[in-house]
Amino acid sequence: MWKDRQALQCLISVLLAFLTSASLSPGQPKYMVLVPSLLYTESPEKICFHLYDLNETVTVRASLQSSWGTRSLSNEFVVDKDYFHCDSFTLPRISASNEKVSLSVHIKAETHEFNKKSMVLVKNQESVVxxxxxRPVYKPGQSVKFRVVSMDKNLYPLNELFPLAYIEDPKTNRIMQxxxxxxxxxxxxLSFSLSSEPIQGSYKIVxxxxxxxxxxxxxxVEEFVLPKFEVQVKVPKVITVQDEK
Structure with a gap:
């Protein structure tokens, strides 16, 4: 229970909330919509509705308006009593790296109608790769072994599709893909083997x-060998039993 309460407090601290009623006096209907102020594309996000002190049936809609059109964040629903519910949604990738969009909430009842808009930021989610x-240095003919690591924004392992990977030699020739x-x-x-006589220098994995x-x-890649050295020992011409060294 305590962990759930802490998680809820952390969640609310990063959410954008709408709260309205004719007044906050008892008996007046109150509406709250919780949405992250920063939304990432191609990643599950949540919108939560909290309606209470209702005295009549209301119809609720929530949507985003942007340059790429209008997108509903939740199916329209009708309630006539206290209600709390969360829906998941996923936004498609946008052409720009980020964009400010308008979040619209519409609540309609027989005796009144409520509309609220606010701006939120939408960003394309980029994985950490x-x-x-x-090893850092290879000899001709050796096998180059490497791995690609992909994580999400929270540094959790991510299953991701990469359309292309290739190797460039020092002359920018693509030797493997x-x-x-x-x-x-x-x-x-992944891995690949170097030729017996490759171009020596800096290679690039892309x-x-x-x-x-x-x-x-x-x-x-370089042809490296163990360094050669010699040891010279100089000794006196005569050593007697009385010498300490």
Missing amino acids: FVQTD WRDINTEHGLKQ IVKKSGVKTEHSFT
Whole structure:
């Protein structure tokens, strides 16, 4: 119970609320709509309705108006008594990285009608993606093993489809590529083998998202050998039993 109460307090702290009535005196109907002030596309969001002290039947609608049209956030419903309910909705990806849209709430009864609008921010959700290789430097002919890690905005593992991944050599030649890579539980492991005589220098792994955003990671290919060295020991010409060293 205490954990649920804490979660509700945290939720309300980041929500945008509408509250109205003719007055807040007892017996007057009161309406509250809770929606995040920042909405992410392609990610489940919630809208919650709290109606109480109702003295007649009301019809409730909520929608978003933006440059890409009007979108209903909840099915229209009719209530005649105290009511609390949450609906989930998902917004499609928008052309801009973020956009301010109008949130509209319409409540209609026989004796009165209530309309409220407020602005909320809609942003495209971008996953956090990075690439890891099993080592920073490779020799010709070795196998390059790497993994793609994808997480959501809360750093939870994310199953994501990447249309393209490829390898560039130091002269920007594309020497290897993969299509339609799916991460499972946020992870995808790939590998390829270098030729026996590759171009030496800095190589690049490029992962392309659906949005066109690229994530890059570099590694080096070089013909390295163990360093050579010699040890010279100089000793005296004569050592006697009386010498301590």
